[in-house]
Amino acid sequence: MHCETQKPYMIERIVSSLTYPTMGMVGFIWLILGLITHAKLRPFTQYHIFQSIFLSIAYVIVSILLGIVSNVLSVIPLINKLTAQIIFWLNVPAIFGYSLIQACIYSVIIYLAVTAFLGKYSYLPWVSDIIKQNIH
Secondary structure (H helix, E strand, O other), X not given: OOOOOXXXXXXXXXXXXXXXXXXXXHHHHHHHHHHHHXXXXXXXXXXXXXXXXXXXXXXXXXXXXXXXXXXXXXXXOOHHHHHHHHHHHHHOOOEOOEXXXXXXXXXXXXXXXXXXXXXXXXXXXXXXXXXXXXXX
16 A cells, blocks of 8 residues: 555554554654644655544534434334444444444454554545545
């Protein structure tokens, strides 16, 4: 995906991998420290920080929208029972005590964090393409 002659430093790999489980907070702090010290971030670190922040914002927006949709659908007769069943089955603890939604989210976070720690560019369709276009 990206051709860089330099491998990322260990601190960049650690920051990049920690930014995913913290919903971009570690990366945001790293960006602020870079502004204070006038340090230029390398593309690898920028990519992972911006991707984690973008995914966190997208997750919050999707969660709010799904909450609104489920509240609207819960008012409609007959559809409210179907909506309640779908929400129940998606949130019931199934895999090691985690719901299907939680297992999917944690799997994506682990994938992103591990690939960042290994010094690689992770790829999520559509999201990574947007981030790649905006990194200089």
